[in-house]
Amino acid sequence: ILNVEQSPQSLHVQEGDSTNFTCSFPSSNFYALHWYRWETAKSPEALFVMTLNGDEKKKGRISATLNTKEGYSYLYIKGSQPEDSATYLCAFMTGTASKLTFGTGTRLQVTL
Amino acid sequence: KAGVTQTPRYLIKTRGQQVTLSCSPISGHRSVSWYQQTPGQGLQFLFEYFSETQRNKGNFPGRFSGRQFSNSRSEMNVSTLELGDSALYLCASNNVPSGGHGYTFGSGTRLTVV
Numbered sequence: 001i002l003n004v005e006q007s008p009q010s011l012h013v014q015e016g017d018s019t020n021f022t023c024s025f026p027s028s029n030f031y032a033l034h035w036y037r038w039e040t041a042k043s044p045e046a047l048f049v050m051t052l053n054g055d056e057k058k059k060g061r062i063s064a065t066l067n068t069k070e071g072y073s074y075l076y077i078k079g080s081q082p083e084d085s086a087t088y089l090c091a092f093m094t095g096t097a098s099k100l101t102f103g104t105g106t107r108l109q110v111t112l
Numbered sequence: 113k114a115g116v117t118q119t120p121r122y123l124i125k126t127r128g129q130q131v132t133l134s135c136s137p138i139s140g141h142r143s144v145s146w147y148q149q150t151p152g153q154g155l156q157f158l159f160e161y162f163s164e165t166q167r168n169k170g171n172f173p174g175r176f177s178g179r180q181f182s183n184s185r186s187e188m189n190v191s192t193l194e195l196g197d198s199a200l201y202l203c204a205s206n207n208v209p210s211g212g213h214g215y216t217f218g219s220g221t222r223l224t225v226v
Contacts, residue, residue, distance in 0.1 A: 004154075034214055043116070044155075044202070046214025089155070098168045099145065100215070104154040 004092045006103035013080050013110055020076045021106040023090030027071035031095040035064055035075055038105070039086040047075075047088075080110040114139065116205050116218035124224045130191040133221045137184050137205030144186040145206075145215065146178060150199045158201075161186055190223075198225045 005024045013019050025033065032051045036044040048057040053068040061078045077084055087107045091100035117136040125131050137144050146158040157170040161180035178188040184205075190197055200222050204215035 036214070036217075043217040043219050044204075046216070049212065049214045091155075098143070098160045098162065099157040099170065100147075100155075101157065102147075102155040 004090060004101050004103040006088075006090055006106050008106060009104070010107040011109070013108070015081060015110055015112050017080050017110075018076065018078045019080055019108065020074050021088055021108075023073045023075070023103055025071050025073070025090070025092040025101075026094075027069060029094045030068045030071075030092075032093040033066055033068075033073050034091040034093065034100060035073070036089040036091065037086045038089060044089060077108070080108070082110050082112060084108060085110050116203060116216050118201075118203050118218035118221050120221060121219065122222045122224075124226060125193050127193055127195060127225055129193050130189060131193060131223060132187055132189045133201055133203075133223075135186045135188075135203030135205075135218060137186070137203075138207075138216055141205035141207045141216070142184050143206040143208065144180055144184060145204045146186070146188050147202045147204065148172075148199045149202065150196075155202065158188065193225045195225050198223060 007022050034049050035047040038044040048064045050066040055066040057064050064075045066073045087105040089102050089105045091102040119134045143162045145160040147155040149155050159178050160168045164180045175191045180186045200220045202217050202220045204217045206212050206215050
């Protein structure tokens, strides 16, 4: 049974703060690590798909890093804005499966 | 470009009944996956179809089934509904079986079993 863990469970920051979340996953049989943003009443939206150890991806103020040897990924948000408020999900894909195993997410709330 | 369309958006069923949910993927996407989300649980994988073949199935009882048609549209069926089947069911599509640039999710079907 694959276990994907995310921390913290929730986070409350002020506008302008920078923040980061952690996703831990099994380091064996790695194929890909996905990050999604899920805003309330909307669909999960893909942020990054990371496949190589040492991968770093960036999209505006959001970036992510990947360490497949030790089984973790970090998501960073620089200068948080209220519109960044959402649940951030990571999902792990093995080399033998065509499915995503999701963590339970980090719920971010950004206030003015 | 139309997104992933799921119908219906909301559904209320009685225990013991069966239900069919529909998912139309983005045009050209041949991979369709289904996920269940219940309160307190993350998204749980149900099954994945690619070119009408079920390639993977999650740990759900046989009451949960699905299929994919030649136009890539997919349906999932839950028979003999139980209260615990109340959940948000999400469908996701991709143009490659390995996840590619990430999956595009639909808005979901919220199923309530009473």
